[in-house]
Amino acid sequence: MIEQVRIAITGGSGRMGRTLIESAKQHDNIFLGAAIERSGSTLMGVDAGELAGVGAMNVLITDSLDKAVDDFDVLIDFTSPEASVIHTDWCARHGKAIVIGTTGFNHAQKERITSYAEKVPVVLAPNMSVGVNLMWKLLELAAEVMGDYSDIEIIESHHRHKKDAPSGTALKMGEVIADKLGRDLDKCAIYGREGMTGERDRESIGFSTIRAGDIIGEHTAMFADVGERIEITHKSSSRMTYANGSMRAAFWLYDQDAGLYDMQQVLGLKS
Numbered sequence: 628m629i630e631q632v633r634i635a636i637t638g639g640s641g642r643m644g645r646t647l648i649e650s651a652k653q654h655d656n657i658f659l660g661a662a663i664e665r666s667g668s669t670l671m672g673v674d675a676g677e678l679a680g681v682g683a684m685n686v687l688i689t690d691s692l693d694k695a696v697d698d699f700d701v702l703i704d705f706t707s708p709e710a711s712v713i714h715t716d717w718c719a720r721h722g723k724a725i726v727i728g729t730t731g732f733n734h735a736q737k738e739r740i741t742s743y744a745e746k747v748p749v750v751l752a753p754n755m756s757v758g759v760n761l762m763w764k765l766l767e768l769a770a771e772v773m774g775d776y777s778d779i780e781i782i783e784s785h786h787r788h789k790k791d792a793p794s795g796t797a798l799k800m801g802e803v804i805a806d807k808l809g810r811d812l813d814k815c816a817i818y819g820r821e822g823m824t825g826e827r828d829r830e831s832i833g834f835s836t837i838r839a840g841d842i843i844g845e846h847t848a849m850f851a852d853v854g855e856r857i858e859i860t861h862k863s864s865s866r867m868t869y870a871n872g873s874m875r876a877a878f879w880l881y882d883q884d885a886g887l888y889d890m891q892q893v894l895g896l897k898s
């Protein structure tokens with residue numbers, strides 16, 4: 628078994644990019660081979676470790692995957708949907724595995740990633756934290772016991788800079804619950820309410836989004852009956868939980884065959 632996996636990070640100067648660099652430095656089984664930023668960035672040539680505030684790592688920010696092709700085996704990508712599709716295409720053409728944390732993909736973009744995963748191993752997960760991946764299991768149980776007769780609402784809160792809504796995690800929560808109940812999320816999801824909405828459709832799954840300040844990420848699923856309700860909540864207080872999960876995913880993915888995987892498979896929570 629390999630002892631150290633060489634990674635590259637795209638979106639290296641982003642909120643997640645910098646946290647991923649810091650996390651890589653803390654993992655003996657991970658070697659940071661390259662950190663990439665958009666060409667034209669003023670950060671070109673800056674040491675990635677200095678950028679992340681953890682001291683020099685002797686890896687200078689560069690502007691293309693082509694230049695880093697010999698320096699890594701697994702790419703970790705937390706950028707934007709458009710960029711992630713381009714980066715996955717590049718990985719498929721160059722035989723590199725990729726861990727994708729980006730959220731906000733549309734159906735067509737997801738299909739393209741699925742097709743690239745026929746050529747190389749891909750982990751695609753809207754949330755890399757252990758707690759959230761455990762939460763999928765708790766949601767399945769709650770849906771099984773209460774889902775058919777309770778009102779189901781999903782509430783998520785994130786920082787003011789977040790671009791997509793609802794969050795990828797909230798959408799996945801909805802999918803997990805809808806799948807368990809045999810409902811089609813595309814048909815039963817209600818994204819926010821306003822005006823004379825009429826009484827609640829009992830089969831609907833509602834989504835509410837808060838964007839405020841520096842909230843890192845909070846998700847609640849509510850199963851409400853008359854007289855009682857269950858709320859399952861996950862709160863992130865540090866991006867390091869996502870970054871550490873990504874390191875785990877990169878190390879695991881190095882040994883896998885081509886295919887599309889999720890974080891539950893990385894964590895051994897499903898086969």
Ligand SMILES: NC(=O)C1=CN([C@@H]2O[C@H](COP(=O)(O)OP(=O)(O)OC[C@H]3O[C@@H](n4cnc5c(N)ncnc54)[C@H](OP(=O)(O)O)[C@@H]3O)[C@@H](O)[C@H]2O)C=CC1
Pocket residue numbers: 637638639640641642643644664665668705706707708709710727728729730731752753754755756791795869
């Ligand atoms: N799966 C998970 O566990 C988590 C997922 N996320 C997701 O990760 C993504 C990034 O989040 P966050 O780090 O907060 O965002 P940031 O905006 O802080 O960082 C995004 C980075 O990607 C770069 N980037 C964006 N578009 C492109 C492009 N077209 N080409 C090249 N580089 C690009 C940005 O460069 P520039 O500044 O020049 O635009 C920036 O460096 C989001 O989709 C978010 O939802 C976040 C946390 C956890």
Ligand SMILES: O=C(O)C1=N[C@H](C(=O)O)C[C@H](O)C1
Pocket residue numbers: 730753754785789790793794795796797843844845
């Ligand atoms: O943008 C973020 O910050 C986060 N995005 C992910 C999502 O959309 O679910 C994961 C986490 O909640 C943080």
